[in-house]
Amino acid sequence: MYLDGRIPMIELSGVEKRFATPSGEVAALRGVDLRIGSGEIFGIIGKSGAGKSTLVRCINLLERPSAGRVNVAGRELTTLGSGALLEARREIGMVFQHFNLLASRTAYRNVALPLELAGWRPRRIAERVLEVLEFVDLLEQRDRYPAQLSGGQKQRVGIARALAARPSVLLCDEATSALDPQTTASILALLKRINQAIGLTILVITHEMGVVASLCDRVAVIEDGLVVEQGPVAELFAQPRSATTRDFVTALEGMGSVTRTLRVAR
Numbered sequence: 001m002y003l004d005g006r007i008p009m010i011e012l013s014g015v016e017k018r019f020a021t022p023s024g025e026v027a028a029l030r031g032v033d034l035r036i037g038s039g040e041i042f043g044i045i046g047k048s049g050a051g052k053s054t055l056v057r058c059i060n061l062l063e064r065p066s067a068g069r070v071n072v073a074g075r076e077l078t079t080l081g082s083g084a085l086l087e088a089r090r091e092i093g094m095v096f097q098h099f100n101l102l103a104s105r106t107a108y109r110n111v112a113l114p115l116e117l118a119g120w121r122p123r124r125i126a127e128r129v130l131e132v133l134e135f136v137d138l139l140e141q142r143d144r145y146p147a148q149l150s151g152g153q154k155q156r157v158g159i160a161r162a163l164a165a166r167p168s169v170l171l172c173d174e175a176t177s178a179l180d181p182q183t184t185a186s187i188l189a190l191l192k193r194i195n196q197a198i199g200l201t202i203l204v205i206t207h208e209m210g211v212v213a214s215l216c217d218r219v220a221v222i223e224d225g226l227v228v229e230q231g232p233v234a235e236l237f238a239q240p241r242s243a244t245t246r247d248f249v250t251a252l253e254g255m256g257s258v259t260r261t262l263r264v265a266r
C-alpha cells in the first residue's frame with residue numbers, strides 16, 4: 001500500500017453497510033478497505049449513489065457499519081461504547097456541503113459551539129475561536145449571522161468550526177459543491193494551507209475530478225459500494241483503469257481544466 005512511509009490515520013477494513021428499506025435491502029458499502037496516512041489529503045470520488053456519504057458517515061460512526069472495522073487516530077471506533085465514541089469523535093472535524101451553521105448564532109458563536117459542548121472554559125474558548133477565525137481570515141465578520149455571509153464565508157465558518165477542537169482528521173463531504181468555481185478555488189486553497197500549516201489529515205469526498213486534481217495526494221474511486229481503483233492522483237490521471245475513472249477524467253479534460261487546476265493549486 002502506498003502510504004509514503006506515513007502512519008495510518010484512518011484505516012477501514014472490510015467495511016459494509018446495508019440499509020433495510022420497504023423494497024428490500026440496499027447494500028451501500030460492500031467491503032471497503034482504505035488506509036489513509038497521517039498528513040495526507042486523500043480524495044474519494046464516485047458518481048451519485050456510489051456510497052460516498054455513507055462512507056464518511058461510517059468513518060465518524062454516525063452510521064454504524066454492518067460489518068468491518070473503522071480505526072481513526074489509533075482508536076478502533078467500532079468497538080467503543082457511546083461515551084467513549086463521543087470523545088473519540090472530537091478527533092474528527094466535519095465540513096458539510098450546505099455548511100450546517102446555526103442561523104441564530106453569529107460566526108463567532110458557531111465556531112464556539114463545539115468547544116462549549118466539549119466543556120472548555122470560557123477564556124480558552126475565546127482565545128481559540130479568535131485564533132481559528134483569524135486563520136480562515138474571518139475576524140472582521142465574526143459578529144455576522146450566517147444570513148449576512150457569502151457562501152464562501154459561510155464555508156470558512158464551517159471549516160473554522162471543524163478545526164476549533166484541534167481534530168486529527170478533517171472529513172469534507174462535497175464541501176465545495178454548492179459554491180461557484182472561484183469560491184471553490186479559494187476554499188480548496190484554504191484546505192491546502194491548513195494541511196501544510198498543521199499537517200492535518202484531510203479526507204475529501206467529491207463527485208468533481210477538478211477538486212481531486214487540484215487538492216489531493218491520493219484518490220480512491222468508489223463505484224456501487226466498492227473501491228474499484230486507488231492510487232496517487234497523477235497515476236490515476238495518466239492511466240485510468242475503471243470505467244468510472246475514465247468517465248471522470250474525460251469529463252474534466254472536456255472542460256480543459258485538468259492542467260489549469262493542477263497548476264493553480266500546487
Ligand SMILES: Nc1ncnc2c1ncn2[C@@H]1O[C@H](COP(=O)(O)OP(=O)(O)OP(=O)(O)O)[C@@H](O)[C@H]1O
Nearest residue numbers: 019021026028047048049050051052053054055207
Ligand atoms: N438511510 C438510508 N436508507 C436507505 N438507503 C440509503 C440510506 N442512505 C443511503 N442509502 C442508499 O445507499 C446508496 C449510497 O448512498 P450515498 O448517499 O452514500 O451516495 P453518494 O455517493 O453520497 O451520492 P451523492 O453523490 O448523490 O451524494 C444509495 O443507493 C442510497 O440510496
Ligand SMILES: [Mg+2]
Nearest residue numbers: 052053054174
Ligand atoms: Mg453524498
